[in-house]
Amino acid sequence: MSGTVLSQAFALVFDPYVLWVILASAAYGLFVGAVPGLTATMATALLVPVTFFMPPVPAIASIVTATAMAIFAGDIPSCLLRMPGTPASAAYTDEAYAMTKNGQGELALGAGLMFSVVGGLFGSAVLIAAAPALAEVALRFSSFEYFWLVVLGLASAVFIALANPLKGIVSLLLGLLVASVGLDNPAGFPRFTFGNAELAGGLTLIPIMIGMFAVSEILRNVAAIDRPWEMAQARIGNVFRGMWRLARRYPAPIVRGSALGTAIGALPGAGADIAAWMSYAVSKKFSKEPEKFGTGHVEGIIEAGAANNSALAGAWIPALVFGIPGDSITAIVIGVLYIKGLNPGPTMFMNNAASIYAIFLVFILANLIMLPLGWAAIKGAKQMLRAPRAILMPVILLFCVVGSFAINNSILGVVLMLAFGLIGYVMEENGFPVAPAILGMVLGAMLEEHFISSMIKAEGSLLAFFERPIAGALGAFAVLVVFVPLLRRLFRSDAN
Amino acid sequence: MPGQKFGPALFPGLVAAGLGICGLLLVVSGARQGGPWFVPPAWIHRPQPRAGVIAVLAGLVLYILLAERIGFHIVAFVVLAYWMRTLRVSWRLALPVALIAMLAIHLAFYKALRVPLPWGLLERWAF
Numbered sequence: 001m002s003g004t005v006l007s008q009a010f011a012l013v014f015d016p017y018v019l020w021v022i023l024a025s026a027a028y029g030l031f032v033g034a035v036p037g038l039t040a041t042m043a044t045a046l047l048v049p050v051t052f053f054m055p056p057v058p059a060i061a062s063i064v065t066a067t068a069m070a071i072f073a074g075d076i077p078s079c080l081l082r083m084p085g086t087p088a089s090a091a092y093t094d095e096a097y098a099m100t101k102n103g104q105g106e107l108a109l110g111a112g113l114m115f116s117v118v119g120g121l122f123g124s125a126v127l128i129a130a131a132p133a134l135a136e137v138a139l140r141f142s143s144f145e146y147f148w149l150v151v152l153g154l155a156s157a158v159f160i161a162l163a164n165p166l167k168g169i170v171s172l173l174l175g176l177l178v179a180s181v182g183l184d185n186p187a188g189f190p191r192f193t194f195g196n197a198e199l200a201g202g203l204t205l206i207p208i209m210i211g212m213f214a215v216s217e218i219l220r221n222v223a224a225i226d227r228p229w230e231m232a233q234a235r236i237g238n239v240f241r242g243m244w245r246l247a248r249r250y251p252a253p254i255v256r257g258s259a260l261g262t263a264i265g266a267l268p269g270a271g272a273d274i275a276a277w278m279s280y281a282v283s284k285k286f287s288k289e290p291e292k293f294g295t296g297h298v299e300g301i302i303e304a305g306a307a308n309n310s311a312l313a314g315a316w317i318p319a320l321v322f323g324i325p326g327d328s329i330t331a332i333v334i335g336v337l338y339i340k341g342l343n344p345g346p347t348m349f350m351n352n353a354a355s356i357y358a359i360f361l362v363f364i365l366a367n368l369i370m371l372p373l374g375w376a377a378i379k380g381a382k383q384m385l386r387a388p389r390a391i392l393m394p395v396i397l398l399f400c401v402v403g404s405f406a407i408n409n410s411i412l413g414v415v416l417m418l419a420f421g422l423i424g425y426v427m428e429e430n431g432f433p434v435a436p437a438i439l440g441m442v443l444g445a446m447l448e449e450h451f452i453s454s455m456i457k458a459e460g461s462l463l464a465f466f467e468r469p470i471a472g473a474l475g476a477f478a479v480l481v482v483f484v485p486l487l488r489r490l491f492r493s494d495a496n
Numbered sequence: 497m498p499g500q501k502f503g504p505a506l507f508p509g510l511v512a513a514g515l516g517i518c519g520l521l522l523v524v525s526g527a528r529q530g531g532p533w534f535v536p537p538a539w540i541h542r543p544q545p546r547a548g549v550i551a552v553l554a555g556l557v558l559y560i561l562l563a564e565r566i567g568f569h570i571v572a573f574v575v576l577a578y579w580m581r582t583l584r585v586s587w588r589l590a591l592p593v594a595l596i597a598m599l600a601i602h603l604a605f606y607k608a609l610r611v612p613l614p615w616g617l618l619e620r621w622a623f
């Protein structure tokens with residue numbers, strides 16, 4: 001990296017307007033994360049209509065900051081209400097609440113904040129080191145390699161991230177079906193348009209995502225509106241006390257959680273919530289005192305709390321380098337990048353190096369300002385958690401409506417939002433994960449395009465997909481991934 | 497495409513075949529587990545959530561049907577108040593909150609971001 005690029009990046013980030021956007025997004029992210037039932041993905045989906053009108057760097061900065069804050073803030077209601085603020089905190093909600101009940105609420109909140117920052121910085125460091133290096137390799141990729149990368153991403157979303165792949169496949173196929181609407185296919189042939197001019201452009205993904213991530217969440221909230229929230233602890237003391245001691249006592253869990261979180265984040269289809277669940281399980285497995293887990297023991301909170309924040313940064317690695325999202329948040333981000341003319345892919349590292357490094361800087365900055373702002377959020381938790389859902393949900397819903405309308409200035413956006421909000425709600429209630437569907441929608445066009453252009457080059461020979469060394473290896477790997485559930489079952493029967 | 501083995505029907509066809517197979521497998525595994533064909537959600541028996549879910553869906557349909565003709569401002573205000581009332585917010589709170597939220601969105605989206613929210617009946621008084 002040359003010095004001028006770095007100084008350009010600094011100039012892009014340390015601009016009063018950008019800093020103001022970062023600060024506002026941080027407050028927004030903390031609030032959305034702290035209120036149970038409002039998730040980090042929802043925060044991103046609702047930000048898009050606003051970022052639509054911003055220059056690229058502040059637009060991306062607002063998403064990076066808001067999501068980092070939201071994933072941390074999800075720990076706050078876990079400690080105080082026994083309700084995860086975002087699904088990424090669900091893995092250790094019972095543990096955190098048990099600590100509060102034992103009179104260790106400050107320690108639980110402090111560990112959540114401190115090791116979210118550490119995990120976030122770790123993930124950012126890996127992103128900064130790995131992404132440009134991977135981009136060098138990716139420059140030599142042809143449509144064969146890209147085809148396999150997309151297949152690998154879709155397969156890992158279904159076969160690695162989920163215990164029941166069948167429902168995941170259904171979700172993925174629904175996403176691919178949505179992606180095939182419109183004229184935007186290699187043949188330029190109108191599919192599923194019914195002669196409608198608006199459908200010829202394809203289904204716009206942002207209203208669909210607002211529906212699936214925000215409207216479905218509002219429906220879930222309204223369906224549980226008669227269950228009141230009860231606060232376990234009213235006064236919160238010094239949350240930073242004892243943090244240094246924790247860091248010295250649990251160095252291995254901190255590093256392990258951050259590393260595993262980054263890796264899971266980078267895996268397409270699996271994000272912060274799965275990272276937290278897996279890290280919590282790993283932490284218990286390797287702990288010297290596994291019997292203490294579940295009774296209010298801080299070790300699992302440290303490891304999983306670091307993991308979910310590091311996963312956020314990890315997810316950006318495949319998103320920036322290949323245009324393949326690592327989680328639902330980056331699935332939305334990729335859409336924003338295209339709108340902003342920052343098309344993801346290896347060439348972005350050459351043509352838009354300053355913007356890339358500006359994004360990296362924002363990652364570091366967001367995680368650093370999390371310390372003071374997170375502290376303030378913990379102090380103000382009581383007020384935030386008192387926000388009445390009966391007012392909040394209707395106002396957010398109207399915001400969803402206007403945001404879906406604003407993308408194309410068309411009422412079709414609102415129709416899509418409602419339809420997919422209902423679909424998303426029914427899917428999740430019946431155990432169909434939403435993430436594979438989103439991945440299918442984002443990657444469907446890419447999958448088809450790379451397949452067809454490879455076929456044209458190879459004159460219809462399917463074997464060509466295995467003839468180039470990297471493509472062959474990726475292909476073999478993708479085939480292997482499909483067998484992961486089988487292997488898992490095999491191991492389980494071995495263990496019994 | 498003429499002269500090409502793989503046309504625009506290939507991918508939708510594969511997706512449809514996959515959905516058919518998965519659907520069949522799910523039906524078979526569901527039938528093997530026994531259990532009823534349809535389980536209504538738990539909230540259907542609790543009056544407040546039921547009214548809330550219906551209100552959310554009805555309000556959105558109302559907005560889609562009426563926003564262009566009657567205008568964003570009136571419809572948004574009415575729908576917001578309707579939602580809050582079903583969630584048992586008092587009239588005294590629901591009406592001012594609906595008005596303020598509607599005006600805030602007007603300022604943020606119509607004024608600042610220049611989204612052409614429809615005025616409908618209020619076209620003559622547009623500002």
